[in-house]
Amino acid sequence: MDGNVLMAFGLTLMAGLATGIGSLIAFFASRTNTKFLSLSLGFSAGVMIYVSMIEIFVKAKDALISARGVEAGNWITVGAFFGGMLLIAMIDRFVPKQGNPHEMKKVEDADKTVKEKDLLRMGTFTALAIAIHNFPEGIATFTSALQDPGLGIAIAVAIAIHNIPEGIAVSVPVYYATGDKRKAFKLSFLSGLSEPVGAIAAYFILMPFLNDTMFGIIFASVAGIMVFISLDGLLPAAKKYDEGHLPIYGLIAGMAVMAISLLLFI
Secondary structure: OOHHHHHHHHHHHHHHOHHHHHHHHHHHOOOOOHHHHHHHHHHHHHHHHHHHHHHHHHHHHHHHHHHHOHHHHHHHHHHHHHHHHHHHHHHHHHOOHHHOOOOOOOHHHOOOOOOHHHHHHHHHHHHHHHHHHHHHHHHHHHHHHHHOHHHHHHHHHHHHHHHHHHHHHHHHHHHHHHOOHHHHHHHHHHHHOHHHHHHHHHHHHHHHHOOHHHHHHHHHHHHHHHHHHHHHHHHHHHHHHOOOOHHHHHHHHHHHHHHHHHHHOO
């Protein structure tokens, strides 16, 4: 296993385990810093949208045109892009609302009068939903880092930022249901591990077939998934945490940082 593969695994693991940071915030903060979360989620969305449309989509199209010709390559790129959106939309559609990680929660939102059984069920559903969502994100981070380490770092950081409030969403209801910080952290931690599991699946299943066509389809699908997550999850959550201009400032900052990174380092 060469250095690039190990680095790709390491980045994927780091992004997934950011859910644990959310758990720690939930345990040690009496109230959610909504302005910080709003800015961070907007920043993450800006990074994801910019890198998806400016870098990942273009790389996918170039690879597919090289492999399949101009007309077929363009059609396959567009089809894979919207196919990625459809995939993540279907995942969202079949995840129960109370377990959907895009339904963001604040530390102080947990109602201690709710039955413990319901809170535990909510936390467990959320952990399962996050695990399902993190699997394709793990594939995205791993394949991106494998193809372009600089791009992989940017994607890993963006995904890690948006995993932090997901960790809060898991740990808050479980903690208030059981009073056990260790159990709440463990469940949040495990939900993040599906990200490196996605990387392992990509390594053993996709790597033997990773030619220009497969690479292009995966990258275009990843771009679609990341744009959908940004528009459907991150930006609405950022607006929910702060109804002012912070989400847009974060979005623009994320795009600017990503643009400069692409110019300087990639």
